[in-house]
Amino acid sequence: MQFTFTEEQTMLGDSLSRTLARDKDPAALMDLGAGAALLSEADGGFGGTGADILMVFRTLGRALAVTPLLDSVVLGAGVLALAGESELAEQASVGAIKVAVGLDEPGQRYDGTVATVARDSLLSGEKSMVSGADSATHLVVSATDGLYLVDGDAEGLTVTSYPLMAGGRAGEVRLVKTPARRIGDSDLLARPVAAAILAVCADALGVMEAATELTTEYLKTRKQFGRPIGSFQAVQHRMADLVTEVEQVRSAVWNLAGHLDDADRDRHVAAAKSLVGKIARRVAEETVQLHGGIGMTEEYELAAMVRRLLAADARFGDSDHHLERFIALSAA
CATH class of the missing domain: 1.10.540.10 (Acyl-CoA dehydrogenase/oxidase, N-terminal domain)
Structure with a gap:
């Protein structure tokens, strides 16, 4: 590889x-x-x-x-x-249309249960946390018998939108006898969802790199007792541990990228997402602590990084969920 x-x-x-x-x-x-x-x-x-x-x-x-x-x-x-x-x-x-994908439903926690039903090409049900739903020209929606394509202005479709912690918007989607066209079985989701998880992990890697670089620069310039706080051995050890963990994430993300189209893809997805979610939270917590008071300031650049890292853990299943998946897949 x-x-x-x-x-x-x-x-x-x-x-x-x-x-x-x-x-x-x-x-x-x-x-x-x-x-x-x-x-x-x-x-x-x-x-x-x-x-x-x-x-x-x-x-x-x-x-x-x-x-x-x-x-x-x-x-x-x-x-x-x-x-x-x-x-x-x-x-x-090329951005000529915008597509939103509605998979999760209210009350779920990564279990994939689908209650949305289609009768005579009319969809009825609800979808939760659909990113970009308020501006989508088309929606791909999962139902009990497969995947359906819905126009963004279709009759019976309502979207209640709200801002997301990491930026952008999502929405709660309600379908009441909404015209839709079946485009295939739910099995079509396997590769795109795996690719989306890789994208989340790669995005988190980029944020971690930026956060550690920002923190390193701060430790070089912030002085206490007449010395940069980065010169204190305890601080150096904490920063070294953090950089090492980010290197683990880099290896895991590259490994997933190399196995995205392999037969053993699901196990690599679970392994990478579990590790990335855990270390994303670790980087968020440690960089704030190493910054001290300014790390808690909303206006400081680190705040947006922390929000994005916390959101990365939750998207498409958190660290604990994917650890359980990895154990189950490895035992099969």
């Missing part, structure tokens, strides 16, 4: 970094090809590999950029492409 980016991936990552330093408008990222990099050539893109996903989302995480790339492209376009909706998938990859 190769743990390096290709020349083309590196060039795209550099272009994204420069653009994000000036402007975090999602449209500018689409113009650079960030969306197309997340889909294979067969689906209208030019990438779609685990390394492509890692490169794009690690860059987004370092810049704390809020974009629809995960939900609309990796997850939404990924499902549409596998369902044979290649034209819609390509449109999503």
Whole structure:
């Protein structure tokens, strides 16, 4: 397995970094090809590999950029492409349409139970925490008998939206005899959801790198007793432990990227998400502690990083959930 980016991936990552330093408008990222990099050539893109996903989302995480790339492209376009909706998938990859994916329902905790039903191509049910639902032109919705495509302005569809802790918006979706078109079985979700989890992990890696760099710089400049606090041995040991754990995350994310299309994918997904979720919380807590009082300040840059890391643990199942999955899959 190769743990390096290709020349083309590196060039795209550099272009994204420069653009994000000036402007975090999602449209500018689409113009650079960030969306197309997340889909294979067969689906209208030019990438779609685990390394492509890692490169794009690690860059987004370092810049704390809020974009629809995960939900609309990796997850939404990924499902549409596998369902044979290649034209819609390509449109999503360039930002011409926005796709939201509704899987979870009220009262769930990562159990995947679906109560939404379809009768005569009319959907009735509720979906919870649907990212980007308020601005979506299309929604992919799971029902008891498979996946359905719903227009964003369909009759009987209502969205109650709210801001997310890490940025962006999500919504509670209610469907009352809403016209929909069945596009395939729920099995189509396996690869797109795995790719989305890789994207979350890569994003968290980028945030961890930025948070540790910010903390290291603070420790070099903040003085106490006439010396930079980073010169104290106890502080150095804590920082060294933190950097070591971030290196573990980097290895785990690369490992998942390399096994994204393997038969043993689910076990690697569970292993990576469990580790990343645990260390994301660790980095959030330790960087705040090492900063002292300023680390608790909402206006300081670290606050947004902490929120994003905590959200990364919860998205698509937290650390404990995926640890249980890993144990079950390894025992099978």
